[in-house]
Amino acid sequence: MFKIIFPMVLVCSACFAQLSPSSIWAVESANRYAIRPNITYGVQNNFETKLDVYQRRDTTGPQPTLMFIHGGGWVGGSKEGSTMSIMPWLEMGWNVVNVEYRLGRVSLAPAAVEDCLCALRWVRTHAGEYNFDVNRLVLTGESAGGHLSLTTGMIPQSAGLDRQCPGQDLPKVAAIIDWFGITDVNDLLDGPNQKTYAVAWFGSLPNKVEIAKRVSPLEYVRQDLPPVLMIHGDADPTVPYSHATRLKDALSTAGAPNQLLTIPGGKHGNFTPEERVKIYETIRAFLTKHHVMP
Numbered sequence: 001m002f003k004i005i006f007p008m009v010l011v012c013s014a015c016f017a018q019l020s021p022s023s024i025w026a027v028e029s030a031n032r033y034a035i036r037p038n039i040t041y042g043v044q045n046n047f048e049t050k051l052d053v054y055q056r057r058d059t060t061g062p063q064p065t066l067m068f069i070h071g072g073g074w075v076g077g078s079k080e081g082s083t084m085s086i087m088p089w090l091e092m093g094w095n096v097v098n099v100e101y102r103l104g105r106v107s108l109a110p111a112a113v114e115d116c117l118c119a120l121r122w123v124r125t126h127a128g129e130y131n132f133d134v135n136r137l138v139l140t141g142e143s144a145g146g147h148l149s150l151t152t153g154m155i156p157q158s159a160g161l162d163r164q165c166p167g168q169d170l171p172k173v174a175a176i177i178d179w180f181g182i183t184d185v186n187d188l189l190d191g192p193n194q195k196t197y198a199v200a201w202f203g204s205l206p207n208k209v210e211i212a213k214r215v216s217p218l219e220y221v222r223q224d225l226p227p228v229l230m231i232h233g234d235a236d237p238t239v240p241y242s243h244a245t246r247l248k249d250a251l252s253t254a255g256a257p258n259q260l261l262t263i264p265g266g267k268h269g270n271f272t273p274e275e276r277v278k279i280y281e282t283i284r285a286f287l288t289k290h291h292v293m294p
Contacts, residue, residue: 032057033090036130041099041122042115042165047106049115051122052079053130054086054096062133064294065095067123067173069152071143073197074112075104085142088280093294095132097123101148104201109185109208110161110215112144112201116152118165125167136292138175142269143239144197146181150217150247153226159214174292175227177283180236180268183243185212193240221250227257227290231279233266259286 029035036053043049055063066089070077079100086096101115120139127134139149153176155161162170182188188198189212202208213219228251232244244260251258261282263275271279287293 064136069141069145071145074201117162140177142179146178154220238268
């Protein structure tokens with residue numbers, strides 16, 4: 001038996017050694033992480049909205065938790081396409097809730113905002129079951145996901161956008177990390193910064209200007225917000241850099257804790273490895289400063 005097994009071990013070891021780092025991570029992930037995919041957190045218009053929960057197997061008790069919201073201009077993208085973006089958080093020992101929401105082809109604005117608020121309420125309701133530490137809950141996302149992270153963490157219940165999932169009060173999150181997200185939706189619906197993805201999200205809605213205002217983070221700036229970190233390239237052709245600077249200026253004026261990390265010459269994501277190292281160093285320092293990191 002040993003003569004049979006030993007050569008097989010050598011062959012498997014040789015194959016494993018040839019894998020890329022990301023492939024090795026994928027192979028090892030089943031042993032290191034408990035993954036609970038496609039949990040339904042809501043049903044609207046006969047459409048089930050789902051999320052995935054990732055947990056490290058070597059931790060017990062409530063853990064800091066990241067709620068990740070994918071990008072795609074509110075009309076594309078998927079939670080499955082965000083695996084690489086959540087890996088650094090898993091390696092830091094965080095639980096991750098990877099959220100999908102109704103895209104524009106299923107339901108027009110403000111459906112995506114409503115869904116993400118419902119996902120946040122689901123996280124609070126199931127905190128004990130999945131070891132979510134609701135006192136160290138961080139929202140993040142890229143592009144449209146950055147916008148949805150901001151709205152989810154900034155919109156008060158009085159706005160009435162969480163009525164699709166009535167329940168206990170929404171938790172106040174510990175921090176928001178906005179990767180090149182939209183902060184003024186009307187700016188993208190008309191004028192020199194008009195974007196086709198924004199126009200598509202609103203379709204033929206007759207009151208699009210009013211709804212766009214209701215889902216714009218700049219409308220909800222106030223002093224008692226969670227700390228906000230913005231990451232944005234100053235040459236972004238998809239979401240103007242001014243969306244980050246305007247939000248920063250408004251937050252600073254209101255006395256809300258915030259920081260803007262500008263990527264010189266950076267476009268819409270696709271940052272270099274060196275830039276990403278700097279970004280995650282900044283994220284860790286920001287969360288440590290605000291007592292969120294473990």
